[in-house]
Amino acid sequence: MQLKRIVRKKKAELPYTGIDGKPLKDLKFSASRAENLAMLREIFKDIDVLKVREFANRHDSSIQGAIVYFEGLANGETVNENVLYPLMKTPIAPPEGAPLSEILSTVLPMGDISMAKDFEDLVQRVTYGDTAFFIDGVDQIVIIDTKGWQTRSISEPESEKVLRGPREGFTEGLMINLSLIRRRIRSNRLKMKFQSLGDTTHTQACLCYIEGIAKPEMVEEVKRRISTFDMDGLLDVNYLAEFITDSPYSPISTVGITEKPDVVAARLLEGRVAVLLDGTPIVLSAPYLLIESFQSDEDYYVNYLYASISRILRILAFFITISLPAIYVALVTYHQELIPTPLLISISASRQNVPFPTILETFLMLAVFDILRETGIRMPMGVGQALSIVGALVIGQATVEAKIVSAPLLIVIAMTGITGLMVPKLKSSAMIFRAFLLVLSSVLGLYGWIFGMAALLLHLLNVRSFGLPIITPLSKPSWQQLKDLAVRAPWWNMRTRPSFLSRNRVRMGPSPREKSQ
Structure with a gap:
C-alpha cells in the first residue's frame, strides 16, 4: 500500500529541481556564455565531478565558448581530441555569419550532434555522458555524443548456461544490447523506439518489435502500459514488470525475462514485443505463456526428439517438486493403507523416536534446503558450491542420526529440491505452490491435495498476459500450435507462427520433402 501511495503522487509533489521557482524546462538559454555557465553551475551545484572548460579560438580570440561534461560518464579522450581541440585550433566564422549548425558541421568530427531543447533536456543529456557546448553570441547549446563510461564485457549469463547454441549475454549497456539484437535481425522492419522513464532517474527504455509480424x-x-509508469526511479526491469502485469497478485509471471540476445530475437520473430532498459542485462518480453517456463533456448539447437524428452521431463519435474512433499505428508498422516506394507514398515521404523509430527519436520527440512540454496547463490562461486554440498551432507546425516527427521523424508526433500532446479523460471512460483499444497494436505489429506491442484488449475485459467490466457494454446488447441508445446516438432514441420501472436503466420516456404515431391 505504501508503494501505491508513492506512485500515485502527482508530479508536482515530487522533489523540486528548478531554479528560482521555475522548472528547468521553462528556463531559456542566453546568448551570454557567462550567464549560461552561471545557470549550469547553479543547476549542478555541489557536484564535483562536473567539468567546465572555457576556451577561445586560436584564429579568432573573439570567439569564446565553453564545454560542460561529467567526468567518468564522458570519454575524456574523445572530448579532448574530437571536441576541444577542433574548436580551439580550427578557423571558425563568426556566429553571425552562418547558423551554428552549419559551423559545427565543418568543425567537429563527431557523428551525433544535436541542439538542446531546454535546460531540462540539457541536464538529462549531460548526466547521460554527453558534452554540452556553447559560445558567446549564440542562444543555443549544442549536445555532442561523447559517452564513454566503463561497461561489463559480453559473457555468458550465469542463469542461462547452455551446452549448445550462442553464449553471448546482455550487459548493462543499452546500446550494446540493442546492437546484439540488431546483429541477429538485420531488417529495416525491426523497430526500436526510445522512452525516458522515472522522474528522477530518467532511465532510457527501448521498445522493440518487428513490423508486419507483431500485432499492432x-x-x-x-x-500504453509502459507510459503509465509514474515513479521517481527505475533501476531494474522488475519495477516495470510489476506495473504492466495483468495479474499483480499472482505468483505466476506474466512477463517473460531473459539475458540472451538469441532468445529475444526468437521471441521477436514470433510476434512478441521486447522492452530493454539501460543499466540492466535483463530484457522483458510480452506476451508470456506458461509453457515458455518449461522451454529452453537450447531446445531449438539440439535434435527435436531429445528436446521433446527434455521438455516432458521438466513438466514432470515441476509436478513432482510442488506435489511430492504434500503427497508424502498426506499418505503418512491420513492414508497409510495406500502405502505398500513393506514400505510402510520401513517408514514407521525410521520415524521411531522422531519428536516432530510429519508436517512440522517437512516444513523444517524444506526451510533448511532453501537456506542452503540461497547461501550457495549469495556466496562467492567456489565457496558457495562447497558450502552447499558440505552443508547438505553434514546436516542431512546429522539430522537423521539425531532422530530429528526421518530418512524417507530426507529423500523426499532431496527429490523435491533437485526437480525444482530443473525449472528455474518457476522457482519462486514452485515454492508458493508447494507450501499451499502442503498445508492443505496436512489438514485434509489427499483430498486437500486434489482440492489444491484444482484451485491452482482454476487460477491458471484466469491469469492473462496482456489479454492472452497464459495457458494458450491449450485453451484453444490446434495441431499447428501444438507442434511447439510439450514437444518440439522438427523445424521443417513448423511452417507457421502461432496465430495468437501474429497475423503474419507463414515463416517458411515448402519443406524439403514437399519440394522433392
Whole structure:
C-alpha cells in the first residue's frame, strides 16, 4: 500500500529541481556564455565531478565558448581530441555569419550532434555522458555524443548456461544490447523506439518489435502500459514488470525475462514485443505463456526428439517438486493403507523416536534446503558450491542420526529440491505452490491435495498476459500450435507462427520433402 501511495503522487509533489521557482524546462538559454555557465553551475551545484572548460579560438580570440561534461560518464579522450581541440585550433566564422549548425558541421568530427531543447533536456543529456557546448553570441547549446563510461564485457549469463547454441549475454549497456539484437535481425522492419522513464532517474527504455509480424494492437498495448509508469526511479526491469502485469497478485509471471540476445530475437520473430532498459542485462518480453517456463533456448539447437524428452521431463519435474512433499505428508498422516506394507514398515521404523509430527519436520527440512540454496547463490562461486554440498551432507546425516527427521523424508526433500532446479523460471512460483499444497494436505489429506491442484488449475485459467490466457494454446488447441508445446516438432514441420501472436503466420516456404515431391 505504501508503494501505491508513492506512485500515485502527482508530479508536482515530487522533489523540486528548478531554479528560482521555475522548472528547468521553462528556463531559456542566453546568448551570454557567462550567464549560461552561471545557470549550469547553479543547476549542478555541489557536484564535483562536473567539468567546465572555457576556451577561445586560436584564429579568432573573439570567439569564446565553453564545454560542460561529467567526468567518468564522458570519454575524456574523445572530448579532448574530437571536441576541444577542433574548436580551439580550427578557423571558425563568426556566429553571425552562418547558423551554428552549419559551423559545427565543418568543425567537429563527431557523428551525433544535436541542439538542446531546454535546460531540462540539457541536464538529462549531460548526466547521460554527453558534452554540452556553447559560445558567446549564440542562444543555443549544442549536445555532442561523447559517452564513454566503463561497461561489463559480453559473457555468458550465469542463469542461462547452455551446452549448445550462442553464449553471448546482455550487459548493462543499452546500446550494446540493442546492437546484439540488431546483429541477429538485420531488417529495416525491426523497430526500436526510445522512452525516458522515472522522474528522477530518467532511465532510457527501448521498445522493440518487428513490423508486419507483431500485432499492432499488442504493440500499442505495451506502449500504453509502459507510459503509465509514474515513479521517481527505475533501476531494474522488475519495477516495470510489476506495473504492466495483468495479474499483480499472482505468483505466476506474466512477463517473460531473459539475458540472451538469441532468445529475444526468437521471441521477436514470433510476434512478441521486447522492452530493454539501460543499466540492466535483463530484457522483458510480452506476451508470456506458461509453457515458455518449461522451454529452453537450447531446445531449438539440439535434435527435436531429445528436446521433446527434455521438455516432458521438466513438466514432470515441476509436478513432482510442488506435489511430492504434500503427497508424502498426506499418505503418512491420513492414508497409510495406500502405502505398500513393506514400505510402510520401513517408514514407521525410521520415524521411531522422531519428536516432530510429519508436517512440522517437512516444513523444517524444506526451510533448511532453501537456506542452503540461497547461501550457495549469495556466496562467492567456489565457496558457495562447497558450502552447499558440505552443508547438505553434514546436516542431512546429522539430522537423521539425531532422530530429528526421518530418512524417507530426507529423500523426499532431496527429490523435491533437485526437480525444482530443473525449472528455474518457476522457482519462486514452485515454492508458493508447494507450501499451499502442503498445508492443505496436512489438514485434509489427499483430498486437500486434489482440492489444491484444482484451485491452482482454476487460477491458471484466469491469469492473462496482456489479454492472452497464459495457458494458450491449450485453451484453444490446434495441431499447428501444438507442434511447439510439450514437444518440439522438427523445424521443417513448423511452417507457421502461432496465430495468437501474429497475423503474419507463414515463416517458411515448402519443406524439403514437399519440394522433392
